[in-house]
Amino acid sequence: MLDYKLLEALAAVIQQQSFERAADVLCLTQSAVSQRIRLLEERLGQPVLVRSTPIRPTELGQKLFHHVQQVQVLEQSLSTDIRPTTDSYTRLRLAVNADSLAIWLMPVFADLFHEHKVLMELMVEDQDCTLARLKSGEVIGCVSAQDTLVPGCNRLHLGVMDYIWVCTPAFAQRFFSSGVNADSLRQAPAVAFDRDDQLHVRFVRQHFNLTAGDIDFHMIPTVEGFIDAIRYGMAYGFVPRSQIRQELASGKLINPTPELKMPVPLYWHHWRLQTPMLARLGSLLEKAARQHLQ
Structure with a gap:
């Protein structure tokens, strides 16, 4: 069985690109984060991080990072079902192109924030590059000019810019x-x-x-x-x-x-895993795209 405290440490290091910043996010010491990563690697028998500048995950580390992101999304959805009046926020990592963000995406994200208390964490890339972020497991969805179907993901044609x-x-x-x-x-x-x-x-x-x-x-x-x-x-x-x-x-x-x-052409690619929040995001994107894209 996987130890999710160890996976949480791995995800924090990958997201923060630093053991020190990961420790701050997790309210741990830097030494404790390092110990959790070493313990995870010992249990798995192989490294999960390349200690380079910037820090990057190994192939196994990337798979574990993808997995823990999926678990976090499911946990957030379950928490909302159990306690619908909770004041906690859900963090959503997406990759989008700058022009879409400037022209038509912000009202979508605003609606999602007000309806589902979602905090956006956006990676802004050229529309030809956002899909690579989804393939690597760094984001849960992306707006892309590429129509390549990613395993484990769904694709929706939004329109043409x-x-x-x-x-x-x-x-x-x-x-x-x-x-x-x-x-x-x-x-x-x-x-x-x-x-x-x-x-x-x-x-x-x-x-x-x-x-x-x-x-x-x-x-x-x-x-x-x-x-x-x-x-x-x-x-x-x-x-x-x-x-x-x-x-x-x-x-x-x-x-x-x-x-x-x-x-x-622009496409919405996203994990096949669905929650009410992700389903709502898809419908908001489709509606906004009809108004702004050809």
Whole structure:
């Protein structure tokens, strides 16, 4: 049988990326947390953590972490059934993309908080990378552009986020006065959210036969800063149409090639394990997606 005090220590170390912070969360000494991890490894006969910087779980450690997260969700659901008026909160770990978080996810999380007393712990990644967090067991669900079905999980197609590439008229005059082509795109800087943001790379590869090495780009990892870089004429970039409707209508931003589309499908992936709270989250996501996605 597994000792859940030992598993709780393992989960805390993985989540906090530190024995010291894990000890604070568990109200234990750092030595006590280390002893619990060593005892767990002795009982299992193999390591559960790689003592690197940052600390990371072994393959077995990751499986145990996934398991203890599932147990915590079930315990929280059972506690709510037993004591429906309890003041305790449920913590929910999800991976989401920054644009969805900025545009349409927060009202969903607000409803979930008020109805089920859920505290959100969000990992914000590019929509092409969030699924890896679910596969590794770090999160219970994710919003992803990938449709790959993960074993032990369900998938729901939410809709399509309509991305368009835009820049200021002055930027277009400076870099695209002779047209949008491979040569002009080699000179025009783009803006990316981070190094995992590949929309601009896919665009120039698909339509202009260019590679990532052909493009210069700013890297600005906030939604506001990303759009401001475009507004201030520093770059062109790919933005959900719903975020810049006013700028498009006023002509402050333009799409130099409106015939070239970059639709991004989005999916909700989640553990097959279901509780009333998770079922409610799924229905809220589906309802919000119908309003904001195509």
